Amino acid sequence: MPAITALTNQQIRLARRPNGMPVRDDWSFTTEEVGEPGPGGVLVKTLSLSLDPAMRGWMNDAKSYIPPVGIGEVMRAGGIGRVIASSNASFAEGDLVTGALGVQQYALFAEDQLRKAGLAKIDLRLGTIGQWLNALGMPGMTAYFGLLDVGQPRPGDTVVVSGAAGAVGQTVGQLARIKGCRVVGIAGGRAKCDFVVNTLGFDGCIDYKAGNVKAGLKEHCPKGVDVYFDNVGGDILDDVLARLGRGARIVICGAISQYNNTTPVQGPKNYLSLLVNRASMKGMVVFDYADRYPQAIAELSGYLKDGRLKSREDVVEGIANFPDALVKLFTGENFGKLVLQVAQA
Amino acid sequence: MPAITALTNQQIRLARRPNGMPVRDDWSFTTEEVGEPGPGGVLVKTLSLSLDPAMRGWMNDAKSYIPPVGIGEVMRAGGIGRVIASSNASFAEGDLVTGALGVQQYALFAEDQLRKAGLAKIDLRLGTIGQWLNALGMPGMTAYFGLLDVGQPRPGDTVVVSGAAGAVGQTVGQLARIKGCRVVGIAGGRAKCDFVVNTLGFDGCIDYKAGNVKAGLKEHCPKGVDVYFDNVGGDILDDVLARLGRGARIVICGAISQYNNTTPVQGPKNYLSLLVNRASMKGMVVFDYADRYPQAIAELSGYLKDGRLKSREDVVEGIANFPDALVKLFTGENFGKLVLQVAQA
Known part of the structure; x- marks a missing residue:
C-alpha cells in the first residue's frame, strides 16, 4: 500500500437537484487528497457500493425518513470497504466493513461519525461481498423485516412481490417460499420472469411488460392476494388492490415507478379495496430494525449456505459509471442487485 | 291495530342504478298488501330508518362487502320497528326491534331471514330510538370498533376525524376524548364546527368549506396526527397524509366524497407518507364485530347516561321523502345522524 498522503480520492457529488430522471449534469466529479484518520477515526477504501432506488429520494429536497443529500455533498451510498488505516480499537487494518461510505474511493470517518455511518465489520464466512450487499445487506434486511414483521x-x-428480480424482491419471494407461502412475482421481461421462476423457485411470475397484470393476477392468485410487498407503486399497486383477499396486508416498501415523476405521485385509486377486504397498507423503513439485523443476517446466511436462498448481483465496474448505472434501476435494465465495483477486493 | 290484511305497505325500490348522485327516477314507489307471518316469522312495523352513506355503495353493481341491492328490490336500510305480529318465540307483539327493515312501512320476515336481517330486540332503558340508530346503532358500532380496534x-x-358532525364522526371524536386523546374534527361549515367544539367537546375543528385544511391541520396538530378516522377520502385524506406523525394509524371507514363520482376514485397521492412515517392505513367493515356489539352498546350507553356522550339526530319525516333525504348526506346538508321517521313510535 502506498503512503496515505500519496492517495487521491475520486468522489461523485450532487451538483444540483434532478428534475425527473437524473442526468450527468446533476453530478460533479471531484478529486481530493486522502487524509489520515484522527484519534478514534478510521479510513476505509471502498470496494463495492450498493445502488438502490431509495437514492433517488435522497436527492430531493423533501422531508423524508432521512435528510436529503446536500448540494455539493458526496452522494450517500452504502457499501463494503477495507480498513486501510485505523486509530480505533474496534477496527483493524485489513478488516472488511459495511457502512455509509458514499460514492467515493476512500471514506474517512472521525470517531463521532462511525455510529451514524453504521460502520460494522463483516464476516466473509457468512457470505460473499456481493451477498453482503444483497441478501445480507440493506435489501435483505428490508425484505426480511418488511415481509415477516409487516x-x-x-x-x-399467496404472497405477491413486485420488482421480483430486484434486490429486495428476490429475497422477499424466496423467504416467503421458505415460510410456506405460494409466491407470485411481478417483473419486467421474459428473462427476469424465467429467472424468478426457474432459478429462485417462485410459483409464478407476471411479466408486466408483456401484458395485462390484472389478468395475470387473476390467473396466478385465484384465491386473492394475502400479502403484497410493493416496491413499485403506480398501476401495478392498483391492479393488486383490485385482487386482494380478505384481511390482506400490503407492505409499502417503495414506489420506483414514481420516483422520477415530474408530476404528482399517482395515488392508488383502488384504495377502497382496503375497506371492502378489511385489508391494511403499511409503510416500513429498514433502519428501524437495526437492532435486529444480526438475527436476520444469521437466518439468511443459513439459507444461503443450504442453497434455499440465492442472491443475484448485477455488477457495474468503475466509480465513473455511477451516474449511468443509477439510471438502470429506473429503466429496469439492471438484473439483480445493482452493485458498483469501485476497486477489487 | 287494524287487521293485518287490511294494511298496505308503501315501499321504495331501486328502479335503476344511479349515474353519480341518485335522482328521483332511480327509485320506484310501490304498494303491496301486508302478509301474515308464516311459522317462525315476524311482521315489523317500521318506525325510523337509518340513512347512511354506505347506501350509495349498495346501489352500485360492484363487488363489495355485501351484495348490491338488486334492481326492483326494496332498498336496503337498517332501522327500528315494532313487532306487530309474531309466530316466533323470540319476539312478541309490541317488542321494539332493530334490523335490516328496508325502506318500507312494514317488513315481513320468514324465520330463516331473521338472522341475516340481524333482527334483535332493543331496550329503551339503554337509549332512545334516535340513540339506537346513532350512538347505539351502526354508526356508533362503526365508531367504537373502528376507533378502538383499528x-x-x-x-x-392526536386523533383527527372527518365528517366530524356526522353520525360516525361525532361518536368517534367523543369516544377519543373519553379515552384521553386530543381530538380535532373536520366538518363543513361554521355551525357544524361550533357544534363539534362547543357541544361535543372536541379540542378543535377545521371547516373545510372555509379554507385551507392543510393549514388548519398544521395549526391544530403541531405534533402530527396519530390516528385519522377517515369518512370522506379525496383531498382531505391527502391533506392528513401530509401531516401524519410517526407510526400513525389511518382508519378507512368510508369515502363519502367519492361515492357519487362518475370518474374513477381519487387515489391518495400522498400515500408514500405511510412509508416515511411508518404509518398504516386499514379498512374496516362494522359487521365483522357483530359478536361484540353488546359490549360496545353497554359501554356507550353508560357514556350517554353520564352525559359524556351526546347523540345528535337530524330527523326527516315521511317515507316519501327518502330520495331527497338520502341526497342530503352527500351534499353535507344533514346535521347529525340522518334518520327517516316513517311512523310515530
Missing part, C-alpha cells in the same frame, strides 16, 4: 405471512398464503 | 388510540394521541 407482511405477517402465514403458511399457505 | 385506530388503537393511546392517551395523549
Whole structure:
C-alpha cells in the first residue's frame, strides 16, 4: 500500500437537484487528497457500493425518513470497504466493513461519525461481498423485516412481490417460499420472469411488460392476494388492490415507478379495496430494525449456505459509471442487485 | 291495530342504478298488501330508518362487502320497528326491534331471514330510538370498533376525524376524548364546527368549506396526527397524509366524497407518507364485530347516561321523502345522524 498522503480520492457529488430522471449534469466529479484518520477515526477504501432506488429520494429536497443529500455533498451510498488505516480499537487494518461510505474511493470517518455511518465489520464466512450487499445487506434486511414483521405471512398464503428480480424482491419471494407461502412475482421481461421462476423457485411470475397484470393476477392468485410487498407503486399497486383477499396486508416498501415523476405521485385509486377486504397498507423503513439485523443476517446466511436462498448481483465496474448505472434501476435494465465495483477486493 | 290484511305497505325500490348522485327516477314507489307471518316469522312495523352513506355503495353493481341491492328490490336500510305480529318465540307483539327493515312501512320476515336481517330486540332503558340508530346503532358500532380496534388510540394521541358532525364522526371524536386523546374534527361549515367544539367537546375543528385544511391541520396538530378516522377520502385524506406523525394509524371507514363520482376514485397521492412515517392505513367493515356489539352498546350507553356522550339526530319525516333525504348526506346538508321517521313510535 502506498503512503496515505500519496492517495487521491475520486468522489461523485450532487451538483444540483434532478428534475425527473437524473442526468450527468446533476453530478460533479471531484478529486481530493486522502487524509489520515484522527484519534478514534478510521479510513476505509471502498470496494463495492450498493445502488438502490431509495437514492433517488435522497436527492430531493423533501422531508423524508432521512435528510436529503446536500448540494455539493458526496452522494450517500452504502457499501463494503477495507480498513486501510485505523486509530480505533474496534477496527483493524485489513478488516472488511459495511457502512455509509458514499460514492467515493476512500471514506474517512472521525470517531463521532462511525455510529451514524453504521460502520460494522463483516464476516466473509457468512457470505460473499456481493451477498453482503444483497441478501445480507440493506435489501435483505428490508425484505426480511418488511415481509415477516409487516407482511405477517402465514403458511399457505399467496404472497405477491413486485420488482421480483430486484434486490429486495428476490429475497422477499424466496423467504416467503421458505415460510410456506405460494409466491407470485411481478417483473419486467421474459428473462427476469424465467429467472424468478426457474432459478429462485417462485410459483409464478407476471411479466408486466408483456401484458395485462390484472389478468395475470387473476390467473396466478385465484384465491386473492394475502400479502403484497410493493416496491413499485403506480398501476401495478392498483391492479393488486383490485385482487386482494380478505384481511390482506400490503407492505409499502417503495414506489420506483414514481420516483422520477415530474408530476404528482399517482395515488392508488383502488384504495377502497382496503375497506371492502378489511385489508391494511403499511409503510416500513429498514433502519428501524437495526437492532435486529444480526438475527436476520444469521437466518439468511443459513439459507444461503443450504442453497434455499440465492442472491443475484448485477455488477457495474468503475466509480465513473455511477451516474449511468443509477439510471438502470429506473429503466429496469439492471438484473439483480445493482452493485458498483469501485476497486477489487 | 287494524287487521293485518287490511294494511298496505308503501315501499321504495331501486328502479335503476344511479349515474353519480341518485335522482328521483332511480327509485320506484310501490304498494303491496301486508302478509301474515308464516311459522317462525315476524311482521315489523317500521318506525325510523337509518340513512347512511354506505347506501350509495349498495346501489352500485360492484363487488363489495355485501351484495348490491338488486334492481326492483326494496332498498336496503337498517332501522327500528315494532313487532306487530309474531309466530316466533323470540319476539312478541309490541317488542321494539332493530334490523335490516328496508325502506318500507312494514317488513315481513320468514324465520330463516331473521338472522341475516340481524333482527334483535332493543331496550329503551339503554337509549332512545334516535340513540339506537346513532350512538347505539351502526354508526356508533362503526365508531367504537373502528376507533378502538383499528385506530388503537393511546392517551395523549392526536386523533383527527372527518365528517366530524356526522353520525360516525361525532361518536368517534367523543369516544377519543373519553379515552384521553386530543381530538380535532373536520366538518363543513361554521355551525357544524361550533357544534363539534362547543357541544361535543372536541379540542378543535377545521371547516373545510372555509379554507385551507392543510393549514388548519398544521395549526391544530403541531405534533402530527396519530390516528385519522377517515369518512370522506379525496383531498382531505391527502391533506392528513401530509401531516401524519410517526407510526400513525389511518382508519378507512368510508369515502363519502367519492361515492357519487362518475370518474374513477381519487387515489391518495400522498400515500408514500405511510412509508416515511411508518404509518398504516386499514379498512374496516362494522359487521365483522357483530359478536361484540353488546359490549360496545353497554359501554356507550353508560357514556350517554353520564352525559359524556351526546347523540345528535337530524330527523326527516315521511317515507316519501327518502330520495331527497338520502341526497342530503352527500351534499353535507344533514346535521347529525340522518334518520327517516316513517311512523310515530
